[in-house]
Amino acid sequence: MSDFYQNGIITNFHNLTRRPVEALEADLVKFSRRRPMSLILPSLFSELEGPALDNIVNCLTKVPYLSEIVIGLDRADRDQFLFARDFFKRLPQHHRILWNDGPRLKAIDDELQSKGLAPLEPGKGRNVWYCSGYVLASGRSRSVALHDCDIVTYDRELLARLIYPVANPQFNYEFCKGYYSRIAEGKLNGRVSRLMVTPLIRALRMIYGDLPYLQYLDSYRYPLSGEFSMRVDVLNDIRIPSDWGLEIGVLSEVHRNYSTKRLCQVDIADTYDHKHQPLAGEEDANRGGLDRMSLDIAKAIYRKLATLGVQISEESFRTIKATYFRLALDLIETYYNDATMNGLKVDRHAEEEAVELFAQNLMEAGRVFLDNPHDKPFIPSWSRVQSAIPDLLERMAVAVEEDNLGDV
Numbered sequence: 001m002s003d004f005y006q007n008g009i010i011t012n013f014h015n016l017t018r019r020p021v022e023a024l025e026a027d028l029v030k031f032s033r034r035r036p037m038s039l040i041l042p043s044l045f046s047e048l049e050g051p052a053l054d055n056i057v058n059c060l061t062k063v064p065y066l067s068e069i070v071i072g073l074d075r076a077d078r079d080q081f082l083f084a085r086d087f088f089k090r091l092p093q094h095h096r097i098l099w100n101d102g103p104r105l106k107a108i109d110d111e112l113q114s115k116g117l118a119p120l121e122p123g124k125g126r127n128v129w130y131c132s133g134y135v136l137a138s139g140r141s142r143s144v145a146l147h148d149c150d151i152v153t154y155d156r157e158l159l160a161r162l163i164y165p166v167a168n169p170q171f172n173y174e175f176c177k178g179y180y181s182r183i184a185e186g187k188l189n190g191r192v193s194r195l196m197v198t199p200l201i202r203a204l205r206m207i208y209g210d211l212p213y214l215q216y217l218d219s220y221r222y223p224l225s226g227e228f229s230m231r232v233d234v235l236n237d238i239r240i241p242s243d244w245g246l247e248i249g250v251l252s253e254v255h256r257n258y259s260t261k262r263l264c265q266v267d268i269a270d271t272y273d274h275k276h277q278p279l280a281g282e283e284d285a286n287r288g289g290l291d292r293m294s295l296d297i298a299k300a301i302y303r304k305l306a307t308l309g310v311q312i313s314e315e316s317f318r319t320i321k322a323t324y325f326r327l328a329l330d331l332i333e334t335y336y337n338d339a340t341m342n343g344l345k346v347d348r349h350a351e352e353e354a355v356e357l358f359a360q361n362l363m364e365a366g367r368v369f370l371d372n373p374h375d376k377p378f379i380p381s382w383s384r385v386q387s388a389i390p391d392l393l394e395r396m397a398v399a400v401e402e403d404n405l406g407d408v
Contacts, residue, residue: 008219009212011173013165013266024160028065031167036067038141038232039159042127043149045076048087052152052274059156061090065167068140069095072127076101078408085404094140096404098130104399105130108392115388119379124226125242125249129379132235134400136382137393143167145229147178150274161268163229174234174262175254177220178227184273188339188346193224195328195335195351196294196358197248200301203323208310216255217301220265223251224297227268230254239378244293245300249378252304294358298365303377306369317366321359328355 006012028037039060047053060069069091073084081099088095099105112118119126128146135144145163158178165176182190198218205214217223224247237257241249254263306312332351339346385392 009216009260010219011165011261011264012221013161013176013264015161015267015270021155021157021160024157024164025064028160028164028167031169032065032067034169035143035167036141037065037163037167038068038070038135038138038144039066039163040070040072040128040131040135040144040146041149042072042074042124042131042146044074045080045084047149048080048084050150052154053149056149056151056154057088057091059154060159061092063093063156063159066093068135068138069093070131070134070138071095071097072100072131073097074100074122074127078102081403081408096134096138096400098127098134098400099403099408100127100130102403102408104403105396108396108399111389111392112385117380117385117388119242121242123242123244125240125246125379128246129240129242130396132238132240133382133385133393133396135232136235137397142232143229144232144235146227148226148274151272153184153269153271153273158227158268158272161266162227165264165266166229166231172262173264174258175230175264176228177223177251177263177265178225178229178268179220179222179265180225180267180269180272182222182273183271183344186343186345188335188344189273190222190224191351191354192290192293192297192358193222195331195355197223197297199327199331200298200320200324200358200362203320203327204301204305206323207316207319208305211305211308211310213252213255213304213308216260217248217251220251222265223248234258236383237381239381241296241300241377242379243299243377244296245377248297248300248304252300290354291357291361295361295365295368298362299369299377302365302369312366312369314366314370317363320366321362324362325355325359328358 004014004016043053071088073081076084076099081102084097088097109118119129135141143163143166145159147162162178165171165173201214201218226247228250238250238253240246302312332348332355336346336348
């Protein structure tokens with residue numbers, strides 16, 4: 001059972017009473033009459049072949065309050081898309097699949113590319129961006145939630161708790177972030193959040209002072225969670241990063257657009273497990289796993305600080321690295337002791353290896369940041385797209401309908 005402490009500058013919704021999911025859902029059914037709700041599921045085709053998404057879909061068949069489910073499908077050919085249509089047809093809610101690799105949506109993407117408005121690289125950010133555009137185009141909801149498709153511990157309560165703060169008409173929250181403990185198989189997980197993001201933010205607070213933005217980021221219990229919800233109007237003006245900085249970028253955007261009184265976080269699960277990324281390293285030519293993730297997250301934070309007028313130089317990154325490294329090593333000790341008391345395992349050697357890699361990536365991210373002053377990491381907002389191409393969302397909705405109901 002979690003505590004009731006309100007830490008930081010955003011509202012924290014706890015799980016104090018283990019309220020039954022049926023009671024939460026009964027409330028949400030009432031809320032849906034005034035605030036219809038959608039769910040976005042950004043998915044790779046490979047996730048349709050694993051056990052996690054099959055269980056997620058089975059759970060969603062029992063959810064009574066959703067008006068729409070939007071599935072973004074990446075890395076799928078024609079036969080795989082047809083498989084996906086059959087896979088999701090058990091959902092009783094109105095649902096549509098965005099076949100991002102299909103000819104109709106690729107034509108939309110080509111048009112956006114010609115005007116410099118399209119995502120520059122594939123990935124979750126691009127998938128979420130197109131799904132967000134479709135939610136705006138469909139007009140079926142006023143609140144929307146998003147979660148990953150590889151959650152092996154998924155149940156209906158996770159979604160109910162995630163969307164409740166933005167769906168309740170008596171609440172004034174525009175955005176809600178989910179949090180949870182990253183524990184699985186007797187081990188403490190969540191290395192990038194625990195050992196990279198938290199000590200980095202606190203190092204930056206020591207160096208640059210208690211900037212409101214840094215205080216804000218430090219208020220989130222799990223800033224890298226892939227689960228969040230928002231009012232649909234938020235989707236119009238938010239700029240989504242296309243790389244691994246998606247979660248930090250979204251937090252930065254809502255901080256830019258809304259008062260912290262309109263932002264919150266919610267405890268959505270006692271246990272949470274999903275596909276684990278390998279640590280990888282610089283010998284990996286593809287720069288995948290937590291290596292690439294930590295690099296992109298650092299770049300996202302540096303970009304945001306620059307927009308706030310913080311002067312960052314090559315010398316700054318040496319100071320950041322040294323301060324971060326000391327704080328991160330201290331946190332390894334803290335987490336080891338916490339895990340031991342709770343009967344969990346922590347590999348201290350592996351934790352120190354991760355911190356060493358993250359520290360190097362703080363320096364590399366700094367070099368990339370300084371060497372690319374004209375970098376455009378954000379996908380344009382949908383309000384900008386609609387200004388440039390007023391009928392694009394309408395044509396996107398038609399393309400999705402033809403993919404889902406016609407021949408492909």
